[in-house]
Amino acid sequence: MKSLFSILLSVCAITPVMAQTNLDEDINNPYYSTMNPSKSSDSIMSKGHNKKIPEGIRVWTIDERFGDQRSAEVDTSSYMYMNTVFTTGLRGEYNTTGNLGAPRINRIFIDRPENSQFIFTDPYDYFVKPVGTFHFTNTYSPITNVTLNECGDRTNGEDDFKAIFAVNAGKKLGLGFRFDYKYGRGYYDSQSTSHFGYTFWSSYLGDRYQAHFLVSLNHQKVTENGGITNDAYVTHPESQSTTYTSDEIPTVLSQNWNRNDNQHIFFTQRYNVGFNRKVKMTEDEIKAKKFAIASKKENEGQKAKEEALKKAKKEGKNISREDLEHQKKFTGRPDDAKIMGDEALVNTKESVDSGRVSLNSKAAADSLITEQKKVAQDTSWLKNEYVPVTSFIHTVKFDNFKRIYQAYSTPADYYNNTYDYTGALAGDSIEDLTKHYEIKNTFAIAMLEGFNKWVKSGLKLFANYDYRHYELPDSTASGISKYNEGTLNIGGQLSKTQGTLFHYNVTAEIGVAGQDAGQIQIDGHGDLNFKLFGDTVRLAANAFFHRLNPSFYYRNYHSRHFWWSENDNDFKQMIHSRIEGIFSYDKTRTQLRVGFDQLTNYYYFSQSYNITDSYLRTGVTVTPMQTTSTIGLLTLQLNQRLTYGILNWDNVLTFQQSTDQDILPVPSFNIYSNIYLKFKIAKVLKCDFGADVRYFTKYYAPDYSPALGSYAIQGNKDNRVKVGNYPVVNVYFNFFLKHARFFVMMSHVNIGGSKEYFFTPHYPLNEQILRFGVSWNFFN
Numbered sequence: 079m080k081s082l083f084s085i086l087l088s089v090c091a092i093t094p095v096m097a098q099t100n101l102d103e104d105i106n107n108p109y110y111s112t113m114n115p116s117k118s119s120d121s122i123m124s125k126g127h128n129k130k131i132p133e134g135i136r137v138w139t140i141d142e143r144f145g146d147q148r149s150a151e152v153d154t155s156s157y158m159y160m161n162t163v164f165t166t167g168l169r170g171e172y173n174t175t176g177n178l179g180a181p182r183i184n185r186i187f188i189d190r191p192e193n194s195q196f197i198f199t200d201p202y203d204y205f206v207k208p209v210g211t212f213h214f215t216n217t218y219s220p221i222t223n224v225t226l227n228e229c230g231d232r233t234n235g236e237d238d239f240k241a242i243f244a245v246n247a248g249k250k251l252g253l254g255f256r257f258d259y260k261y262g263r264g265y266y267d268s269q270s271t272s273h274f275g276y277t278f279w280s281s282y283l284g285d286r287y288q289a290h291f292l293v294s295l296n297h298q299k300v301t302e303n304g305g306i307t308n309d310a311y312v313t314h315p316e317s318q319s320t321t322y323t324s325d326e327i328p329t330v331l332s333q334n335w336n337r338n339d340n341q342h343i344f345f346t347q348r349y350n351v352g353f354n355r356k357v358k359m360t361e362d363e364i365k366a367k368k369f370a371i372a373s374k375k376e377n378e379g380q381k382a383k384e385e386a387l388k389k390a391k392k393e394g395k396n397i398s399r400e401d402l403e404h405q406k407k408f409t410g411r412p413d414d415a416k417i418m419g420d421e422a423l424v425n426t427k428e429s430v431d432s433g434r435v436s437l438n439s440k441a442a443a444d445s446l447i448t449e450q451k452k453v454a455q456d457t458s459w460l461k462n463e464y465v466p467v468t469s470f471i472h473t474v475k476f477d478n479f480k481r482i483y484q485a486y487s488t489p490a491d492y493y494n495n496t497y498d499y500t501g502a503l504a505g506d507s508i509e510d511l512t513k514h515y516e517i518k519n520t521f522a523i524a525m526l527e528g529f530n531k532w533v534k535s536g537l538k539l540f541a542n543y544d545y546r547h548y549e550l551p552d553s554t555a556s557g558i559s560k561y562n563e564g565t566l567n568i569g570g571q572l573s574k575t576q577g578t579l580f581h582y583n584v585t586a587e588i589g590v591a592g593q594d595a596g597q598i599q600i601d602g603h604g605d606l607n608f609k610l611f612g613d614t615v616r617l618a619a620n621a622f623f624h625r626l627n628p629s630f631y632y633r634n635y636h637s638r639h640f641w642w643s644e645n646d647n648d649f650k651q652m653i654h655s656r657i658e659g660i661f662s663y664d665k666t667r668t669q670l671r672v673g674f675d676q677l678t679n680y681y682y683f684s685q686s687y688n689i690t691d692s693y694l695r696t697g698v699t700v701t702p703m704q705t706t707s708t709i710g711l712l713t714l715q716l717n718q719r720l721t722y723g724i725l726n727w728d729n730v731l732t733f734q735q736s737t738d739q740d741i742l743p744v745p746s747f748n749i750y751s752n753i754y755l756k757f758k759i760a761k762v763l764k765c766d767f768g769a770d771v772r773y774f775t776k777y778y779a780p781d782y783s784p785a786l787g788s789y790a791i792q793g794n795k796d797n798r799v800k801v802g803n804y805p806v807v808n809v810y811f812n813f814f815l816k817h818a819r820f821f822v823m824m825s826h827v828n829i830g831g832s833k834e835y836f837f838t839p840h841y842p843l844n845e846q847i848l849r850f851g852v853s854w855n856f857f858n
Contacts, residue, residue, distance in 0.1 A: 134218040134362040135244070140290055142209045144471055144522055144538060144571075145346030150213055154855065156766060156814035158752075160821040163227045163238055163851060165204065166837065169730055169750035170772025170806065173779055173789075175841040178236040178262030179205070179271030179300065183780055183789045186732055187744050188658070188673045188713045193629050195546060196479045196514050198787045199298075199338055205260065205273050206296055209344050209475070214281045214290060215244040216252040218366045220858045227851030230263070234325060237261045238851075253280035265324045265844045268303035268332045285354075285464030289347040298338040302784035304330030305840030307693040309799070312842045313833045324845055330695050333486040334508075336787045338479070346473040350466030352526075357463045364459050471522040471540075476515070483510040483637065483785055493639035493785075494687075494699040500557030502638060510637040510785075513549040514630075518542060527574055538571040544594075550636040561634065565592035569599075581605050596651065598625045613665035620658040620673075625651050628681045632702045639785060640700050649704050653678040658713075667719040675711040679704055682741060683790035685781050689797050700783050700790055710737045711744065726768075728752040741791065745774040745802055754812075766812035769827075776802040781839050792839065801836040806843065820852040 138147045158168050165174045165182050171189070172182040181201030184190045191203065199206045215221075220243070227238040237259065244254035258275035277294040310317055311327045359367065390397040485508035503509050522540035544565045552559035569587035574580065582604040589597035605618040633644040658673035682705075687698040714733040720726070732748040754768020779801045780789040792798040810823035826835070826846045835843045 134366060135221055136216045137213040139210055139213060140346065142344075142475070143473065143520055143540065143542075144524065145288070145290055145348060145473055153213075154819070156764060156812045156819040156821070159819050159853065160808070160810045160812055160823045160849075160851070161770070163229075163236075163849060166772070171748065171750070173801075173837040175269075175305075175782055175838050176266065176843050177264045177269050177271055178238060179260040179273050179298075180262070180269075181300070181782065181787065181789070185745055185748055185774060185779075186713070186715075187711055187734065187736075187742070188656070188675065192624070192626070192654075193632075195516060195629050196340075196477070196481075197629060197631050198336075198481045198512075199340060199479065201788065202273075202298060202338070205258070205275060205298065206338075206340060209292060209342075212277075212279070212292060214252065214279055215254050216281070216283070217244050217246050218362070218369075220245040222856040222858070223853065224856075225851070225853040227849070229847050229849040230265070232263070234263050234265045236263065250284050251280065251282050254278070264301070265847075266303065266306070266327060266842070267325055267329045268301050268334070269329075270301045272299045273297070285462075286350050286352075286466075287347070288350070289345070292342070292344040294342045296338070296340050296342075298336075300336045300787075302331055302334040302336060304334070304695065304784055305782075305838075306330070306842060309836070309840060309842075312835070315833070324842075330489070330840075331485075331487075331784060334488075334784055335482075335484045336784065337482045337484065338787075340480070341478045343476040344474075346471070348469045348471045348524075350464070351468045352464055352466040354462050354464055356460045359459050359461050363461070367459075465526075467526050469524040469526075471520070471524060471538075473518075473520040473522075475518045478515040480511070480513050481787070483508060483787065485509075489694060491696040492694075492698055494697040495639055495641070497636070497638060497641045499551040499553045499636065499638075500555070501551065508638045508785075511549075511551060512631075512635075514547065516544065516546045518544045527576060536571075536573040536575065538573075540570065541566070541568045543567075544592075546593075546630070548630055548634070550634065552636055559636065561630070563593040563630070565594035565597075566590055567594065567597070578607055580607075594627055596625070597627060598623065600624075610663070611665060613663065616660070616662040616664075618660040618662070620656070620660070622654075622656050624654045626654070627651055628702075628704075632681055632683075635702075635786075637785065639698070642702060647702060647704075649681060649702075650679045650706075652681055652704075654680075667721075669717040671713070671715040671717070673713040673715075675713075677709045677711075677742070679706060680709055680741065683783070683786065683788060684793035685783050685790035686793035687797065688794070698783075698785070700786050701793070705738070705741050707738065709742050711735070711742060724755050724757045726752075726754050726756050726766075739778065743778045743780065743791065745777045745779075748774040762815060764814040767810075769807060769809045771805045771807045773805040774802045776800040779838060782841065789838075799839045801834070801839060804832055804834045804836075806835065817855040817857070818852065821850065823849045825849055 135152055137150045137152050139150050140147055161168045161170075163178070164170070165178060165180050166172045167182075167184075171186050172184050174180045174182040179202075182204070183201060191200075191208075194200055222244075223240075223242040225238075225240040227236075229236050238261075239257075239259040241257045242254065243256075244252065246252045256275075256277040256279075258273065258277075260271065260273040262269075262271040264270045274297045275294065276296075277292070279293070280291045282289045306312070307328045307330055311322055315321065387397065485506070488506035488508065490506075520540055520542040522538050524538040525536065527536035528534060544567070546563040546565075548561040548563075550559045550561075551557060567587050567589050569585065571583065571585040573583040575583075582602070584602045585600070587597075587599045589595045599622070601622040603618070603620050605616055607614055607616050609615070628649045633642075633647065633649060635642055654675065654677050656673060656675045658671065660672075661670040662668070682703055683700055684703050685698070685700045688696045690696060712733075712735045716729070716731045718731075719728045728751070730750040734744040734746060734748070736742045736744050750770070750772050752768060752770035754766045754770075756764075756766050758764055777800060778792055778798050781792045782788075783790050805828065806826055807828045808823055808825045809827050810821055812821045813819065824846065826844065829835075829846045837843060
């Protein structure tokens with residue numbers, strides 16, 4: 079705790095040193111949103127004057143292939159903030175092994191991402207995040223966010239700390255830094271987790287040249303306990319001769335760890351060819367420009383005073399700053415001055431010869447001056463907008479991974495097979511090491527929709543080359559087997575993004591050479607928006623057709639106890655197609671989602687083991703498998719939010735049906751419900767007081783393999799167990815005050831009922847815990 083608060087104080091201390099530069103320039107980034115749009119009372123003292131700090135910030139994500147910007151929302155709401163601490167997800171839709179920072183898998187199949195090339199970090203997608211989900215920033219003033227969520231004590235507690243700093247150096251260059259730290263000591267034996275993440279980003283948004291740069295460094299360490307030996311310690315504690323606390327329950331493994339270290343560099347750039355046009359500034363941009371003008375005027379006044387003092391001192395005059403403050407300033411004709419007196423404004427005899435406008439009255443002169451002022455004022459709030467017609471795009475992505483499975487102690491006969499390789503540790507110790515790095519370059523040319531007489535839609539053509547390198551232990555003299563794969567893909571995209579009625583996006587990519595030759599990925603999206611009873615109805619459709627090779631580690635893997643190679647398996651390309659429809663109606667806050675997946679040649683991991691009479695595990699094995707049959711999966715989901723006065727009730731109900739529950743198991747029903755009162759205390763403190771529940775029906779959930787660090791189906795039908803049919807209820811208070819949000823929550827309050835609180839076989843969830851968290855935004 080002391081180290082965490084030291085970090086927090088350090089972040090807060092360095093923030094005032096950073097300063098926003100070139101605020102007097104025109105702001106050229108639209109769609110800013112304020113961190114606190116209702117009131118902005120924060121101010122700074124600058125040489126005796128109060129000036130409000132502009133608090134606008136714009137965030138966006140980018141397309142990983144082209145670098146296209148997609149508007150996003152700033153994460154400052156207190157709504158659902160209390161659930162950001164859970165590895166099980168905001169609505170409890172993930173299965174986990176129970177602890178903060180634990181591996182997880184989504185129960186809603188339609189929301190599962192496809193396997194990456196390095197499968198060992200896939201269960202940690204909340205920490206090792208895809209580039210496409212990252213929020214880039216552009217700010218009016220430096221912004222710092224500090225978040226700390228905690229529970230428990232030094233023995234079993236959890237610390238979740240995050241610090242973000244974002245700043246702009248001028249209107250075009252934005253940059254920032256993020257630090258993430260998750261430490262779950264674990265309420266069960268041998269369950270601790272520790273994750274460190276460092277991220278730096280920058281963006282340059284010029285008219286013709288634009289670029290995004292992202293670097294992240296992650297270190298992860300997870301202690302593996304293999305689950306508890308006997309579920310009855312939790313489900314039927316009365317059957318045991320001794321009463322156990324959660325940290326005293328025997329576990330299958332001890333002194334076993336999974337370590338992942340990964341580094342990521344992403345850079346995308348584009349050069350635009352187009353034309354300029356004048357557009358009106360947004361209200362936030364006007365406020366920021368006024369702030370910049372006021373700052374510039376004040377700085378010029380201070381500079382003039384300093385020069386006057388130096389001049390007076392040089393001339394031997396004794397003038398103080400107070401004297402300069404009281405001196406009358408003559409700055410020329412006032413803006414509101416009017417012509418007075420009866421003098422002729424224009425000599426009518428000379429007016430014809432001079433070619434000037436003839437004004438015969440003071441009223442006409444005043445009218446002309448007023449009109450000129452109005453024109454000047456109107457044009458001062460316009461900005462230049464550059465409209466790109468054609469863009470030349472380059473994107474490069476580098477990912478580097480290292481994974482170690484380490485064990486100092488392994489139970490006798492725990493594994494079914496043992497393999498020797500050069501450098502393998504003796505006895506029951508394990509140190510399985512694998513490395514992987516990938517470099518991917520994409521080149522594209524884009525033509526903006528509406529500016530090409532041949533193609534009215536937006537058109538992109540692209541090619542990419544992907545180079546992948548892998549290392550695995552082996553019995554060769556070097557002790558390492560190295561694999562290199564390269565693939566060349568080409569593709570294109572048609573899109574319509576302009577207007578409000580109808581949009582679409584269709585992308586196709588084909589592997590033409592290398593390891594992924596013959597792969598096909600076709601993705602499509604469309605949406606129709608129209609008014610109904612005074613509000614917007616959105617009809618959206620998503621579809622894709624993917625024919626993919628199994629990723630490398632399904633084809634090749636070497637370790638002390640699991641071993642397979644491409645020659646042993648004749649895996650075919652998997653065909654995965656999906657069609658999905660989404661109906662949304664803002665007036666009733668209703669969203670209905672219908673989807674159907676079809677999978678042919680689906681590949682997966684299967685884990686099998688025996689359980690002895692003394693509840694020990696023996697003969698553990700994991701095997702990559704592929705089914706030749708076709709699997710269908712239907713998904714129906716309703717998201718409904720209801721409000722009556724201060725009472726709110728939010729529900730997400732999901733129905734799933736798989737045609738093969740043995741290979742693709744999913745729960746039939748998944749429910750999240752949140753009922754809460756939303757009100758204010760003393761008119762300033764926003765408060766949500768409520769309770770939420772997550773529940774799913776029983777099914778044969780995927781098992782977790784510590785040695786592989788991945789989820790696998792339960793392959794041995796004699797020892798399969800179902801999980802589910804257990805509601806987890808949390809009670810919470812959420813608060814929001816100015817720039818701070820915080821919560822107090824008691825999780826798993828219904829612990830006294832049924833005891834079957836497992837989301838993953840043999841891995842119980844944490845018991846009742848008091849939690850709290852705070853997230854604070856600072857503007858400087």
